[in-house]
Amino acid sequence: MSLSGKFLRPQNRALFNTSPCATIRFRQHGCTHPLTSLQCGATLQSLTNTKSFKQGQQLHAHIIVSGTLEDNTYLSTKIAAFYASCGRMTQAQVLFDGIVLKSSFLWNFMIRGYACNGLGMRSLALYREMLSFGQKTDNFTYPFVLKACGELLLVEIGRRVHCEVVVSGFESDIYVGNSLIAMYVNFDDLALARIVFDRMLDRDLVSWNTMISGYTKHGKAREAFVVFDLMRKAGFNVDGRTLLSLLSACGCIQARNQGREIHGYAVRNSYRIYNKFLNNSLIQMYSDCNSMVDARRLFEGVQLKDTVSWNSMIAGYARNEDAVESLRLFCRMVMEGGRPDEVTVVAVLGACDQITALQFGMVVHSHIVKKGFNENNIVGTSLIDVYSKCGSLACSRNVFDEMPNKNLVSWSAMVSGYGIHGKGREAVSLFHEMVASDITPDEGVVTSVLSACSHAGLVIEGKEIFDRMAKDYNIKPGLAHYSCLVDLLGRAGQLDEAYKLIKTMEVNPTSDIWAALLSACRLHHNVELAEISSQKVFDMNPKAVGSYICLSNIYAAEKRWDDVERVRVMVRRKGFKKPPGCSFTELDNAIHRFLVGDRTHEQTYYIYTKLDDLKQRLKEAGYKPDTSSVYYDVEEEIKEKLLWDHSERLAIAFALINTSPGTTIRITKNLRVCGDCHNVTKFISKLTRRDIIMRDIHRFHHFSDGSCSCGDYW
DNA sequence: TTAGGGTTAG
The missing domain is CATH 1.25.40 (Serine Threonine Protein Phosphatase 5, Tetratricopeptide repeat)
Incomplete structure (x- = not known):
């Protein structure tokens, strides 16, 4: 039979969301006469089970036209349940409102419909309405009410519903019990989840x-x-x-x-x-x-392969420090017709920031905008991160400013971005702005702002934030915070105060905290304190290869070659190996990697020729090699030669050859940049009129016209 | 006539 929309009452037109002239056809088992109420009920039941929306809607139309629906609570309930199970809550609600004698079955279906379609609050409101109507709840009611509480993290309401479960005697129902466990798991209250689990009879x-x-x-x-x-x-x-x-x-x-x-x-x-x-x-x-x-x-x-398979692999390579393979796989995903989603782009951006692949990151950013993924907070935060870690702080700030709903993590990413770029004052100011916006700081963002203070030498500001942590933000200073404070004091040359802090701090100092003091001793040539702190590090963490090297460097700077050798022997005996220096630069969406003294790149000849030329011009401009960065007891000439093998210089020479004049050069190094490379890069930036942005293991250096953004404080 | 638990991300 066919049905013309003009026969529908206005309220039923709204249900069908169709124009009066639209034609809806219903054919069920080839019937041409009105179905009985029971037949309709049975058919609706099967359509509800299979969530066959279109057929159910046609059957609804058939029932209206045949007049079977008039005052038929049984059928109206069935139809409302059908719409609710299909997630069509507007239609379900219209029918629900029209039913005078509402059964528990109907209430349950409505509560379920809202809870399962992201409308938890509506579901809870309906549950309250059910109680106030005096309608008895049953064992089918609670699983969905508990689901809504769990998903919305409504801890207090959830507990109250739990009490109501106990009072109404449904605690022993296995479905209700399982739903209670799931709710407490969502609340991150595993102890209560376990209590419910342990108390279950079945x-x-x-x-x-x-x-x-x-x-x-x-x-x-x-x-x-x-x-x-x-x-x-x-x-x-x-x-x-x-x-x-x-x-x-x-x-x-x-x-x-x-x-x-x-x-x-x-x-x-x-x-x-x-x-x-x-x-x-x-x-x-x-x-x-x-x-x-x-x-x-x-x-x-x-x-x-579905999107999750691709995502797991792309994120897996990024996590396992093979960012290049991660990006390669992403390209393959696109080529093979895979559909990148928000999770994919977050993983890809994570790979980009490991190897400072700014151009690649920008391509991904345009894809993000095209797909509307930038509405997603995690994606936005990843963009802030990738731009700041690729040296483009301004782009980072743009993304941050355009984020509609900034959360704690977004603010933290921006504070941390300023920190690694040595912009301590901006980091502190943004931190205060965040607090003023009623965002409660956590341990992480306080660590980021303290670290920013440390990189910029903001001793007073850093100490003030540290002192206010417990009082104003209710955060107990942890190891990371003490570590930052030791670093802050140590870098600023206040070694005694840093040492005193370690001895009096409220938590037991770890090897990392002693290592921070050791590192400050290297900066300020304090051999005595270096020996104390290094011993502490070695006692706590015998595998701390970096600290052995740091101590050896401290002796070398004082030309105490016997001590240097003694430490080296210890390192050799333990079988430790220092990771080789390695620098990256990006050119035309490809990453070029250089190891120290590398001669494997296809442009090796041109790179070393360029370096010889630069060395000559630098010397003419007044550059004198600082061989204290070479920790070997060899002739000065050999020391100087070793310096010019450093990976960051190879990467800079390569970038100078392959990019147009005026282009900013971006280099990433896996270790800390050495003192002479820092000086050489300042000279190169002036002589070649290039801005050079270098990211080392700790922070960024922006070289321009002969000086560095760190003001030589690093 | 109805129900609960599963993979990827800052």
């Missing part, structure tokens, strides 16, 4: 899975395995979801062998065929366990 597989995944989600992998053991002892078999949680737990504690066992179990039991998530979870587990070869093998074996 548990099913979902109870066990919810508890295991709860622990996993909050990084408590060992507890997850304990519950898993209990589950097996209780005679339960795993399903695909159990395996996913366990794999995630393996990744968390880098238990690759255990992960491999689960992988084997899944293959033997054909889980991979049935569970579309399992492959991605396995890829993720291997990448968390730093086993990218295994992750890649799995990834390449999957015929149908």
Whole structure:
């Protein structure tokens, strides 16, 4: 039969959201006569189960025209339930409002509809309305009310509903119990989740899975395995979801062998065929366990790669410090028709900031804008990060200013950006602006602002923020904060005060804090304190190779070659190796990498010729090599030659040859830039009239017209 | 006549 929209009452037209002249056809089992109420009910039931919206809507139209709906609470309820299960809450609400005798079934369906479609507040309001109407709740009501509380993180309301569950006697219902566990997991209250779990009289597989995944989600992998053991002892078999949680737990504690066992179990039991998530979870587990070869093998074996598979691989390479492979895979994803989403671009930006791939980052930024991903807060924060870590602080600030809903992490990223660029005053001012905007600081942002003070030598400002931490922001100073303060005082030459602080601080100093003091001793040539602090570092962390090298450098600067040799022997005996100096620069979307003394690049001849030319011109301009940066007891001439092998100079020479005059050069170095390279770069910036932005392991240096933004304070 | 737990990111 066919139905013309002109027969519909205005309120029903609204339900169909269609114009009066639209034609809706309904054919069910080839019938041409009105269906009975029971037939309609049965059909609606099956359409509700399969969420077949179009057919259900046509059946609704058929029921209206046939007159069956008039005063038929049974059918109206069925139709409202159908719309609610399809997430069409506007239509469901219109019908719901028109039903006088509302059953628990109807209320439950409405509460469920709102809770499952991102309208938790509406769901809770309806639950309150249900109670005030005197309608009895049942065991079907609570799972969705608890779901809404959990998703909205409404802790107080959630607890109140829990009380109501107890009072109404549904605590022993297995579904209600499982929903309570899930809600407390969402609240990050694993202790309460566990109490509910332990008190359950009956548990099913979902109870066990919810508890295991709860622990996993909050990084408590060992507890997850304990519950898993209990589950097996209780005679339960795993399903695909159990395996996913366990794999995630393996990744968390880098238990690759255990992960491999689960992988084997899944293959033997054909889980991979049935569970579309399992492959991605396995890829993720291997990448968390730093086993990218295994992750890649799995990834390449999957015929149908979805966005999550690509994302796991791209993020995996970035996390495992293979940013180049991460970017290469992203390009392949685009070429093969993959669909990058917000998660993809965040991972790609993470790879870009590791190797200062600014041009690549900018291409990704334009893709982000085109797709509207910039509305996403995490994406915005990643952009702030990538621009500041690639040396473009102004772009960083633009993104920050345009962010509609800045949160604590966005502010932190910007404060930290100013810090690593040596813009301490801007960082402090932004921090205060953040506090004035009613954003409560956390440990992280205070660490960032203290670090910014340290890079810029803002001793008074840094100490003031440190003193106000507990009082004004209710943050107890932790190790990271003490470390920043030691660094701040030490760099500024207040070594005794820094030493006193370590001896009197409220938490036990770690090797990192002593290492910060040791580093300050190198800057200010204090051998005596260096020996005390290095001994502390070695006692606490015998593998601190950087501190051995730092001590050796301190002796070398004083020309105490016997001591230098003594430290070197210690390092050799322990089998430590200092990572080789390595610099990157980006050209035409490709990353060029240079190791110290590198002669493998195809332009090697031109690079060294350029360096010879620069050396000559620099000397004419008054440059005198500072060989104190060479910690070997060799002839001055050899020391000077060693300096000119440093990787950052090779990268600068390469960039000078391959870019047009006036172009800004950007270099990234894996270690701290040495004193002579810093000086040479200042000279080069003046002689070649180039701005050179160099990122070392600690911070940025902006070289321009013969001087550096750090003001030689670094 | 209705229900609960699963993979990727700052």
